[in-house]
Amino acid sequence: MTEQPVDAPPVDARPVAGAGTLVLAATPIGQVGDAPPRLAAELAGADVVAAEDTRRLKRLTSDLGITLGGRVVSYFEGNEQARTPALLEALLSGSRVVLVTDAGMPSVSDPGYRLVSAAVAEGVRVTSVPGPSAVLTALAVSGLPVDRFCFEGFLPRKAGERARRLADLATEPRTMVFFEAPHRTGATLAAMADALGDERPAAVCRELTKTHEEVRRDGLRALVAWAENGVRGEVTIVVAGRPPGPDVAGDPDSLRAAVADEEAVGASRKEAIAAVARRAGLPKREVYDVVHVR
Template sequence: MSDESGVLVLAGTPIGQAGDAPPRLAAELAGADVVAAEDTRRLKRLTTDLGIAISGRIVSYFEGNEAARTPMLVEALLAGQRVVLVTDAGMPSVSDPGYRLVAAAVEQGVRVTAVPGPSAVLTALAVSGMPVDRFCFEGFLPRKAGERARRLTALAEEERTLVFFEAPHRTEAALAAMAEAWGDDRAAAVCRELTKTHEEVRRGALRELVDWAAEGVRGEVTIVVTGAPGGPSIAGDPESLRAAVAEKEEQGMSRKEAIVEVARSAGVPKREVYNLVHGA
């Protein structure tokens, strides 16, 4: 048992390779009084990969029993125990069980800390090629078409890069709904099986990605979409587009990179910007 008592530890777990686990994760799992796991079978595989044994009590904590189990875990925290919460992959409470327990612990004055770990949100954002200076995470879109369309319409003017989780069998429908709401040419990236053996990042305009997804998508999926053009629109202003490319070249970008970045920011096809810059 740790000398530190009454602490809730949100432990990030690998989204793919066990070797990505931070060293502190093994220590926290081995020393916990209680480990609350979204899937106890996956926890067993993780501890085997890490070469550790859990001496504390293991309880399941998933969407179906989250409400019922939270008071029990808060009681353990108030009794001075160290509770470690792990989900199947990534950080607890980020589109995973955990928020309810964190809120209850905070309300009771219990200390909450975290073991930083891999995040599909940040990993997808980093490898997507989309702007990363400002972004927002929207989690999973609604399953029903009408609700999904309303959500996407509400985000039509969002200027920040958007990150979504999606089920593989709903990826085509989600991309098609995005194209309908935001236009076929909006740049996006579908990140599949990040850090795993069959990792794939497919980049392109939304319409291109819809056609790709129609062939079938497998594995864990994160979708990154560039935001709506911000400020005064330069989409229909050739001189502004040329000037924006020139400015980025002066900042050190190659012409190709500058054209791609300006096209994404303006929400226009790359070919249009290329033709303007090269006088085609």
């Protein structure tokens, strides 16, 4: 899984006569038996197969019992920009190009967006072989609300940028889905707890549909403690949106009053702020700022 490039959106273009088709083919995120039925036929019949990892492609075709008749090229984060023009030329010449990534749907936090954008801009038909998705699978098994959700992909790697992005999401009411590398999962969960609140419900989904699949459901701070022992495998994090509660921007007086009530029955200022933040579904820092900044 790679971070999504930020490019200008494609312009509308009229279909080009004689152009080929770009096929975004979903691949299993775990068990090969989850492969969509059309995947084998599309791979076997492609003029060109662009693969994030050609070695994984070889294993996949062996598991599917097929032989590739077309040309195979690598197409990954490091060469995506340089390789796109040649693939676009093949499409404009009438080739059927099938794009696969290591797991799931191409272009969703994986290589593919640049090629799709370029193909659409040139009027090349783009279609897909729908199939496994770590985003939807994690959302479905998380136990969190699924009626409204947003996909945030990978958070920034730098701590400051990550904290600012999460601060922007602190009041997001929809369930949020993130991708993360295993070695950064602990730090990301800690940053989430700081920004979204220790008790914000979340699920860490690891190795989905694989032999060692694991789904840990708890508050964010408890998940930080769990991650201290190390996290392995592909990771998708699902976090509940902000629950209904006092609006910091619109009703700060209610938050101050709630903190004062807690202090009146013996809680320290720190304990009172934590209790009110937990009930309101807010980060402690936001409640602290409301109480101390007038």
